[in-house]
Amino acid sequence: MQRIATMKDVAQKAGVSVMTVSRAFKQHASVSEDTRKRILGIAEELGYVFDSNAATFRTQKTGFVAVIIPSLNNANFADTTAALSTALKPAGLQVLLGYSNYDVHEEEEIVEQFLRRRPEAIVLTGGRHTGRTRELLRRAQIPVIETWDLPEDPIGHVVGFSNATTMHDLVGHLVASGRKRLAFLGGDTNGDTRGADRRRGFVAAMKYHGLSPDRLISVGDPPISMREGADAMSRLLRDHADTEAVICVSDLSAFGALTECARKGVRVPEDIAIAGFGAYDISAVCFPTLTTIDPHPAEIGRSAGELIVSLLRGGRSGKNDPVRIEIAPQLSVGGSSA
Amino acid sequence: MQRIATMKDVAQKAGVSVMTVSRAFKQHASVSEDTRKRILGIAEELGYVFDSNAATFRTQKTGFVAVIIPSLNNANFADTTAALSTALKPAGLQVLLGYSNYDVHEEEEIVEQFLRRRPEAIVLTGGRHTGRTRELLRRAQIPVIETWDLPEDPIGHVVGFSNATTMHDLVGHLVASGRKRLAFLGGDTNGDTRGADRRRGFVAAMKYHGLSPDRLISVGDPPISMREGADAMSRLLRDHADTEAVICVSDLSAFGALTECARKGVRVPEDIAIAGFGAYDISAVCFPTLTTIDPHPAEIGRSAGELIVSLLRGGRSGKNDPVRIEIAPQLSVGGSSA
DNA sequence: AATTCTTATGTTATCGATAACAATCAATGT
DNA sequence: ACATTGATTGTTATCGATAACATAAGAATT
Numbered sequence: 082m083q084r085i086a087t088m089k090d091v092a093q094k095a096g097v098s099v100m101t102v103s104r105a106f107k108q109h110a111s112v113s114e115d116t117r118k119r120i121l122g123i124a125e126e127l128g129y130v131f132d133s134n135a136a137t138f139r140t141q142k143t144g145f146v147a148v149i150i151p152s153l154n155n156a157n158f159a160d161t162t163a164a165l166s167t168a169l170k171p172a173g174l175q176v177l178l179g180y181s182n183y184d185v186h187e188e189e190e191i192v193e194q195f196l197r198r199r200p201e202a203i204v205l206t207g208g209r210h211t212g213r214t215r216e217l218l219r220r221a222q223i224p225v226i227e228t229w230d231l232p233e234d235p236i237g238h239v240v241g242f243s244n245a246t247t248m249h250d251l252v253g254h255l256v257a258s259g260r261k262r263l264a265f266l267g268g269d270t271n272g273d274t275r276g277a278d279r280r281r282g283f284v285a286a287m288k289y290h291g292l293s294p295d296r297l298i299s300v301g302d303p304p305i306s307m308r309e310g311a312d313a314m315s316r317l318l319r320d321h322a323d324t325e326a327v328i329c330v331s332d333l334s335a336f337g338a339l340t341e342c343a344r345k346g347v348r349v350p351e352d353i354a355i356a357g358f359g360a361y362d363i364s365a366v367c368f369p370t371l372t373t374i375d376p377h378p379a380e381i382g383r384s385a386g387e388l389i390v391s392l393l394r395g396g397r398s399g400k401n402d403p404v405r406i407e408i409a410p411q412l413s414v415g416g417s418s419a
Numbered sequence: 420m421q422r423i424a425t426m427k428d429v430a431q432k433a434g435v436s437v438m439t440v441s442r443a444f445k446q447h448a449s450v451s452e453d454t455r456k457r458i459l460g461i462a463e464e465l466g467y468v469f470d471s472n473a474a475t476f477r478t479q480k481t482g483f484v485a486v487i488i489p490s491l492n493n494a495n496f497a498d499t500t501a502a503l504s505t506a507l508k509p510a511g512l513q514v515l516l517g518y519s520n521y522d523v524h525e526e527e528e529i530v531e532q533f534l535r536r537r538p539e540a541i542v543l544t545g546g547r548h549t550g551r552t553r554e555l556l557r558r559a560q561i562p563v564i565e566t567w568d569l570p571e572d573p574i575g576h577v578v579g580f581s582n583a584t585t586m587h588d589l590v591g592h593l594v595a596s597g598r599k600r601l602a603f604l605g606g607d608t609n610g611d612t613r614g615a616d617r618r619r620g621f622v623a624a625m626k627y628h629g630l631s632p633d634r635l636i637s638v639g640d641p642p643i644s645m646r647e648g649a650d651a652m653s654r655l656l657r658d659h660a661d662t663e664a665v666i667c668v669s670d671l672s673a674f675g676a677l678t679e680c681a682r683k684g685v686r687v688p689e690d691i692a693i694a695g696f697g698a699y700d701i702s703a704v705c706f707p708t709l710t711t712i713d714p715h716p717a718e719i720g721r722s723a724g725e726l727i728v729s730l731l732r733g734g735r736s737g738k739n740d741p742v743r744i745e746i747a748p749q750l751s752v753g754g755s756s757a
Numbered sequence: 758a759a760t761t762c763t764t765a766t767g768t769t770a771t772c773g774a775t776a777a778c779a780a781t782c783a784a785t786g787t
Numbered sequence: 788a789c790a791t792t793g794a795t796t797g798t799t800a801t802c803g804a805t806a807a808c809a810t811a812a813g814a815a816t817t
Binding site: 197221366 | 423466468469470471472473475476481490491492494497498500501504513514515516518531532534535536537555558559560644645646649671674675678681682700701703704705706
């Protein structure tokens with residue numbers, strides 16, 4: 082069990098100064114090609130591994146971008162995170178990933194913990210946060226990007242879409258197909274802020290069409306599982322048997338609802354139409370396929386990543402003007418509402 | 420845009436030494452309760468945020484545990500990661516998460532990148548890695564834990580199960596139901612090492628029962644989507660119409676296969692039984708429910724996390740004996756093979 | 758009262774890299 | 788031949804916290 086090698090060890094063995102070794106490990110530093118090769122060879126020989134923490138400490142640039150998503154186990158957020166990570170990689174930035182369990186207080190805790198690591202930027206999911214979270218982020222003096230929402234009073238930058246507005250298209254589509262008695266399933270708790278926004282959008286859209294938005298079914302706190310979607314559908318069928326279409330807070334609950342219909346012998350879309358949200362894989366594979374909204378999760382991640390790179394490495398002049406990028410969600414009509 | 424406050428600033432304002440401030444931020448350090456409160460108050464007032472990087476640098480303890488999974492977008496690995504993260508948290512350890520895209524060379528790259536951050540331990544998914552990966556990890560002199568497999572020649576510790584062996588139970592169950600012409604869907608590429616192990620296990624189990632393991636359907640490289648499962652099923656039905664049961668490399672492909680049967684009018688389980696792997700949510704919700712194997716992903720994560728904590732913080736004496744923890748996967752019989 | 762023990766706090770050196778500046782040497786221009 | 792330039796390498800100070808040791812003052816012990 083010997084001590085881990087440092088640059089000093091490499092420098093000694095190579096007969097050069099530590100600075101020269103440091104340069105050999107950089108891309109554009111001025112070291113003769115001979116020396117560089119020799120040094121890297123010796124480093125490999127000694128099993129030397131560059132110490133990012135030491136470099137980070139000296140330069141005060143960690144290369145970290147903190148990313149907080151509600152849950153690891155969600156394909157939408159995973160897609161956003163993967164695309165974000167990919168966009169950051171060429172700039173030498175690394176994602177520090179945390180999850181909040183859909184709870185703004187847990188989010189606050191993680192933000193506080195992450196800020197101690199001195200990330201160069203931070204990406205949040207959603208536009209609702211505790212006052213302390215906002216204050217901590219304001220003080221941190223790093224780019225803050227809120228995603229998956231279009232908050233009215235953003236902390237900093239925004240890459241997202243309006244969850245409420247997406248419901249206008251969807252309700253419009255269902256109404257155009259002649260259906261009038263529409264229900265909304267989910268979005269009834271404080272925890273599910275995006276779901277609640279969608280529900281508000283549903284109510285607004287129904288009123289816009291002169292319809293009564295009184296078929297609102299609860300499902301409880303997120304994450305909302307397929308099972309919960311099935312249970313809620315069962316209640317809907319019991320309490321509002323004449324419903325003509327149901328919009329679910331996500332594709333997962335929509336799929337659960339779909340299976341419940343299969344079990345109950347309710348035909349989709351003949352007896353009832355079903356729509357979801359998120360364009361999860363399952364929406365395109367299940368039978369019938371699901372009508373859904375594709376919020377382009379990867380596009381959000383890529384866009385946020387590019388924004389961060391341009392803010393941190395692009396030498397932007399107007400660092401002070403917050404950027405607001407709107408990603409347009411897309412209605413995708415499937416067999417479940419044909 | 421003012422300079423970020425350091426401990427020195429807090430110390431000056433509080434009229435104490437930096438060391439006292441440092442102690443005030445620790446749990447068990449000897450500072451009078453009065454002083455501590457006063458210091459923390461001043462810190463808050465100044466907007467001081469503890470600098471983990473500096474502390475890390477001095478103590479040479481980063482508090483990072485590197486975790487590499489094949490893909491962010493996979494509920495099984497997400498469950499393992501979440502449970503791991505939860506188990507590490509009380510010990511003050513934080514997950515540094517990366518993904519390999521199911522590619523051992525990408526894995527090698529991430530391992531190399533992560534080691535520069537000096538994680539205190541590293542968790543890999545699977546038991547197959549490049550020679551260089553193994554060498555890098557050996558040199559790093561930190562606990563290495565391979566998961567989701569039981570490699571014959573592990574690098575260090577292991578928390579997992581034998582993918583091949585799980586197929587014995589499953590084949591046994593299907594054979595016991597009177598089915599003889601079984602097919603396996605997936606596991607045909609180098610990329611899908613765990614899938615390939617399952618396929619090998621399938622072949623071995625078939626031979627054990629004196630049956631011919633010649634119905635092997637390709638699906639390509641992971642991640643294997645529902646869609647690919649459906650496509651593969653379509654080929655199976657075309658080429659081996661008399662197949663009585665099919666085992667799919669995962670629940671996602673199994674579900675795709677299930678939907679394909681629905682489209683083709685093939686009844687499940689009457690005409691053909693279907694089984695998956697992974698006990699994903701969908702297996703319990705779809706209709707019919709899927710027969711599957713639950714590898715207890717969260718249990719793997721929890722167990723790996725506890726192992727790491729005991730290795731790093733528990734002051735284990737026998738640090739040198741590699742630990743091998745076997746998690747027993749569980750057969751879950753659903754309607755798809757009734 | 759003298760000694761020992763405790764508790765609270767201060768002092769100094771240090772972790773491993775890099776920025777900034779200095780120095781050396783060969784090549785080039787006049 | 789001499790000044791100038793450019794390429795390469797070296798020297799020194801430093802980032803912000805903490806370990807280890809030192810010290811001071813009051814409490815407990817004899």
